[in-house]
Amino acid sequence: MSMQFANYPSLTDRVVLISGGASGIGADMVRAFASNGARVCFLDVQDEPAEALERELGGAVRWAPLYLHCDVTDVAALQASVEAVRARLGPVAVLVNNAADDQRHPVDAMTAEYWDRSFDVNLRHHFFAAQAVHPHMKESGFGSIINFSSIAWRFGADQMVAYATAKGAVVALTRALARSFGPDNIRVNAVEPGAVITERQRQLWFKTQDAIDQTVQRQLIRRVLLGEEIARTVLFLAADDSRMITKQSITVDAGLR
Numbered sequence: 001m002s003m004q005f006a007n008y009p010s011l012t013d014r015v016v017l018i019s020g021g022a023s024g025i026g027a028d029m030v031r032a033f034a035s036n037g038a039r040v041c042f043l044d045v046q047d048e049p050a051e052a053l054e055r056e057l058g059g060a061v062r063w064a065p066l067y068l069h070c071d072v073t074d075v076a077a078l079q080a081s082v083e084a085v086r087a088r089l090g091p092v093a094v095l096v097n098n099a100a101d102d103q104r105h106p107v108d109a110m111t112a113e114y115w116d117r118s119f120d121v122n123l124r125h126h127f128f129a130a131q132a133v134h135p136h137m138k139e140s141g142f143g144s145i146i147n148f149s150s151i152a153w154r155f156g157a158d159q160m161v162a163y164a165t166a167k168g169a170v171v172a173l174t175r176a177l178a179r180s181f182g183p184d185n186i187r188v189n190a191v192e193p194g195a196v197i198t199e200r201q202r203q204l205w206f207k208t209q210d211a212i213d214q215t216v217q218r219q220l221i222r223r224v225l226l227g228e229e230i231a232r233t234v235l236f237l238a239a240d241d242s243r244m245i246t247k248q249s250i251t252v253d254a255g256l257r
Contacts, residue, residue, distance in 0.1 A: 005232055006232075006235075006236075007035075007036055008036050008235055008236070008238075008239035008240075008241060010239045010240035010241070011033065011036040011037060011038045011094075011235070011238060011239050012036065012037035012038070012062070013037060013038070013039060013062075013063075014038050014039065014093040014094060014238075015038070015039045015041070015085065015089045015090045015091060015092050015093050015094070016033045016038045016039065016040045016041070016092075016093065016094040016095075016096065016238065017040075017041050017042075017043070017082065017085055017092045017094070017095050017096070017129075017133065018030055018033070018040065018041070018042040018043070018096040018098055019042070019043045019044075019070075019072050019096070019097055019098050019099035019125065019129065020042075020043070020044055020072070020098040020099030020100065021040075021042025021043065021044055021050070021053070021065075021067075021098065022042065022044035022046040022049040022050035022053060022067070023044075023046060023049045023198070023199065023200065024196075024198035024199065024200055024227060025098060025148075025193065025196055025198060025227040025230050025231070026042065026044070026098045026099070027049070027053055027227070028226075028227035028228050028230065028231040029096060029098065029227075029230070029231045029234055030042050030053060030057070030065055031053075031057065031231070032228070032231035032232065032234070032235055033094075033235065033238070034057050034061040034062075034063065034064075034065050035061060036235060037061070037062040037063070038063065038094070039063045039066075039089045039090070040063065040065040040066070041065065041066040041067075041068060041085045041088075041089060042065060042066075042067055042068075043067075043068050043069075043070040043072060043078075043081055043099070044067070044069070044070070044099070045069060045070070045071050047069060050067040050069075051067065053065070053067070054066075054067050066085075066088065066089065068081050068084060068085070072099045072121070072125035072129070073117075073120040073121050073124070073125060075124075075125070075128045078125055078128055078129060078132065079128065079132050082129065082132040082133055082136075083132075086136060091136035091137070091139055091140050092133040092136045092137065092143070093136075093137065093140060093142070093143055093144070094143070094144050094145075094146070094238040095129055095130060095133045095143070095144075095145045095146070096146045096148075096234060096238070097125065097126040097129055097130070097145070097146070097147045097148055098148045099121065099125060100121060100122050100148060100150075100163075100167075101118070101121045101122065101163070102150070102152070102160060102163050103118075103160075103163070104159040104160055105159065105160065105161070105162065106159065107158070107161055110161065110162065114162065115162050118162035118163055118166055119162070119166050119169075122162075122163055122166035122167060122170075123166040123167075123169050123170055123173070126147050126148075126170055126173055127173060127177075130145050130147075130177055130181075130188070133145070134181060134184070134186070137181070137184065137186045138184045138186070141184075141185055142185045142186065143181075143184075143185070143186040143187070144186070144187045144188075144189075144237060144238045144239075144242075145177065145181070145186065145187070145188045145189070146189055146190070146191060146234050146237050146238060147170050147173065147174045147188070147189070147190045147191075148167075148170065148190070148191055148193070149167045149168070149170040149171050149174075149190045149191065149192045149249060150163070150164070150167040150192055150193060151192050151193070151194050151251060151253050151256065151257045152164040152167055153165065153167045153168030153171075154168075154192070154251075154257055155257055167192075170190055171190050171192075171249045174188050174189060174190040174247065174249060175247050178246045178247035179247065182246060182247075187237075187242070187243070187245065187246035188246055188247065189237050189242075189245060189246060189247070189248045189249065189250065190248070190249040190250070191230060191233055191234060191237070191249070191250050191251075191252060192249055192250065192251040192252070192253070193225075193230050193252055193253065194219070194225055194251070194252065194253020194254060194256040194257065195215045195219075195225055195253070195256055196225050196226065196227055196229075196230060197212055197215075197224050197225060197226065198227055212224060215256070216254075218256055219253070219254035219255050219256045220254060220255025220256075221254040221255055222254075223254065225252075225253065225254050225256075229252055230252050233250060233252050237250070
């Protein structure tokens with residue numbers, strides 16, 4: 001059965017900033033926004049896959065995406081990248097805070113340095129990117145910010161305590177920012193993906209087809225969850241179609257949780 005998915009005319013020519021856009025779900029979102037005619041900039045530290053993605057989309061979309069090398073845990077570099085986007089593309093209308101690191105870690109091996117690093121990459125940059133784009137969106141009179149959480153915090157991921165804690169905090173941050181930015185007609189929502197089988201997940205955690213099958217069997221919708229499904233949810237939250245939706249967190253996990 002062939003499926004047809006929605007396109008969102010309101011995203012045409014809008015400036016979209018995506019962190020962690022070189023691979024995995026991030027790359028799927030770059031493709032999805034670019035295919036909807038948006039002017040996409042994505043941040044990452046993985047130059048090779050980022051440049052490959054730029055080449056892949058270059059002549060195939062209305063606006064070729066722009067890649068900027070940026071470590072989002074460096075707040076000054078993140079702020080400078082946001083201003084570079086404004087200078088090159090215009091004010092940011094959609095911010096997708098996607099960059100993360102879901103490394104596993106036994107509780108007994110946790111150090112203060114690891115904990116802080118995990119919060120820097122999984123939580124802190126969400127706030128500082130939102131703070132940096134707020135003036136852009138206030139000027140324009142609208143905006144949509146989508147923060148990436150995870151179902152890991154809901155079921156209690158015992159091998160990812162720092163990650164799960166940070167991702168729970170992303171939902172709290174989303175609610176606070178939605179209230180803070182609402183008077184400026186800026187919406188703030190979160191997405192909580194389930195077991196998305198990206199290339200990285202295959203290499204690190206789902207190394208066999210059997211491991212993937214076992215997870216799929218725990219889902220209510222027994223189909224492999226791909227990054228494209230997450231991207232379609234984010235498109236909706238970014239577009240004017242969801243203009244009255246804010247302070248929400250949407251789970252996309254095929255019923256796994």
